[in-house]
Amino acid sequence: MINPRPVPPSLSATVAYTLRCVGCGAAPRAAGGDFRCETCRELFEVVYPWSPGGRVQPGLGASWRALWLSRRQSNLPLDQSGVWRFRELLPVLERPLEAVTLREGQTPVYELPRSAVYAGLEQLWAKHQGMNPSASFKDTGMTVALSRAREMGFAWVACASTGNTSAAMAAYAARAGMNSLVLIPDGKIAWGKLAQAIDYGAVTCQLRTDFDGCVRVLNQVITRAPVYLVNSVNPFRVEGQKTAAVELLEQWNWEAPDHIVVPGGNLANGAALGKALLELRELGLISRLPRISVIQAAGANPLVRSLRETGGTRLQPVQAETLASAIRIGNPASWRKAVQVLTATEGACEEVSETEIAEAKAMIGADGIGCEPASAATLAGVVKLRARGWIKPRERVVLILTGHSLKDPEYTLGFHRGELPPGTTPSLDHARRPPLALDAEPDAVLRVLEARQTRP
Numbered sequence: 159m160i161n162p163r164p165v166p167p168s169l170s171a172t173v174a175y176t177l178r179c180v181g182c183g184a185a186p187r188a189a190g191g192d193f194r195c196e197t198c199r200e201l202f203e204v205v206y207p208w209s210p211g212g213r214v215q216p217g218l219g220a221s222w223r224a225l226w227l228s229r230r231q232s233n234l235p236l237d238q239s240g241v242w243r244f245r246e247l248l249p250v251l252e253r254p255l256e257a258v259t260l261r262e263g264q265t266p267v268y269e270l271p272r273s274a275v276y277a278g279l280e281q282l283w284a285k286h287q288g289m290n291p292s293a294s295f296k297d298t299g300m301t302v303a304l305s306r307a308r309e310m311g312f313a314w315v316a317c318a319s320t321g322n323t324s325a326a327m328a329a330y331a332a333r334a335g336m337n338s339l340v341l342i343p344d345g346k347i348a349w350g351k352l353a354q355a356i357d358y359g360a361v362t363c364q365l366r367t368d369f370d371g372c373v374r375v376l377n378q379v380i381t382r383a384p385v386y387l388v389n390s391v392n393p394f395r396v397e398g399q400k401t402a403a404v405e406l407l408e409q410w411n412w413e414a415p416d417h418i419v420v421p422g423g424n425l426a427n428g429a430a431l432g433k434a435l436l437e438l439r440e441l442g443l444i445s446r447l448p449r450i451s452v453i454q455a456a457g458a459n460p461l462v463r464s465l466r467e468t469g470g471t472r473l474q475p476v477q478a479e480t481l482a483s484a485i486r487i488g489n490p491a492s493w494r495k496a497v498q499v500l501t502a503t504e505g506a507c508e509e510v511s512e513t514e515i516a517e518a519k520a521m522i523g524a525d526g527i528g529c530e531p532a533s534a535a536t537l538a539g540v541v542k543l544r545a546r547g548w549i550k551p552r553e554r555v556v557l558i559l560t561g562h563s564l565k566d567p568e569y570t571l572g573f574h575r576g577e578l579p580p581g582t583t584p585s586l587d588h589a590r591r592p593p594l595a596l597d598a599e600p601d602a603v604l605r606v607l608e609a610r611q612t613r614p
């Protein structure tokens with residue numbers, strides 16, 4: 159389609175970029191369909207002239223900061239996207255006005271006073287990426303991935319997923335007028351996510367395997383069919399995801415928090431946010447790096463084990479098992495990128511139990527904020543890092559809540575009804591708030607109120 163409108167100067171940014179392998183440093187002209195280096199099979203990252211190690215024009219960061227702010231006044235869909243508003247930091251599109259956008263990003267940062275007390279902190283914040291259009295952080299990446307897929311003329315996009323990637327991909331593919339293929343582990347994803355993929359028209363295949371098995375199958379499918387892979391091995395998708403850190407820093411008037419804490423599954427998100435922080439420092443927009451910490455479920459802890467057992471030099475895959483189904487991943491693709499970001503930002507990697515995740519989720523809920531179990535792993539991790547003295551009481555900590563509570567209401571109901579996590583968990587009873595079945599009598603309700611008021 160030819161765009162009939164004149165393109166304003168700020169739309170026609172022509173930032174050059176290259177791809178670089180994070181394993182061997184190779185810089186191919188273009189990546190193959192699996193987005194892996196032909197030499198060492200590692201992943202690529204997008205590199206700009208102003209990336210760390212490059213050359214930054216003096217004043218460039220400050221001029222962009224002003225430009226991004228001015229775009230908040232604009233009614234252009236591109237400017238209303240919390241991703242494309244920062245498009246100077248992204249691989250340029252040939253026709254930016256045709257970007258596939260649902261006005262993603264622009265997510266709020268909330269204070270969590272009760273959760274702060276729970277974690278032994280003076281204050282605590284959460285950037286709620288579950289407030290994106292498909293209710294998870296994946297939208298910020300999908301807007302970039304789908305825009306590129308359409309520009310390149312693909313008719314199909316595909317992903318393996320624990321649920322959120324597929325929901326986001328299906329939504330953006332539908333908006334782009336493209337077809338989408340979803341491979342998900344049978345019976346192992348939350349209903350809300352499956353419902354979304356189907357609703358948005360994806361061809362949805364439930365494979366009798368786990369997420370890691372779905373990735374294996376998809377890697378073979380893409381060699382035999384002309385589909386564009388939008389899993390987080392796609393370096394362009396994660397460029398979109400990195401903007402959450404840029405937006406957070408803007409929301410904090412470019413003052414860096416001390417810690418940013420993310421849940422870890424396939425390990426792309428922490429890596430993406432870290433990449434943004436390193437770039438912002440290079441551009442002079444922040445002077446200090448927050449520490450990025452990654453929290454895994456104890457039953458799906460390949461990064462924790464890799465760091466503990468090999469110092470982060472080799473991946474130690476595991477057979478993953480956790481009720482936080484979004485991060486039920488044993489063989490994460492972006493482990494090397496995650497190790498590099500943990501090293502660069504001096505962050506921590508911690509594992510948390512099913513009980514700790516469940517309790518943390520109820521605590522965040524008590525702050526009036528709903529999130530997925532995987533997202534709540536962040537608070538559970540902060541509790542542990544705080545107890546170890548690694549996080550100090552007055553330090554400023556931001557949790558990245560990756561998905562919305564309504565993605566997985568079964569988990570929430572199961573927890574409050576006392577049905578999960580499995581095993582005896584009397585220590586959690588204080589956090590459970592089950593619905594009460596009563597006779598349809600005012601006295602019955604009043605008795606409940608009375609009992610509550612006399613409680614200490």
Ligand code: F0G
Nearest residue numbers: 319320322323423424425426427560561
């Ligand atoms: N939180 C949620 C809610 C997720 O859906 C995911 C990943 C993560 C955290 C972990 O992020 O993989 O970048 O480390 N979900 C993917 C999916 C794997 O298919 O939806 P990560």
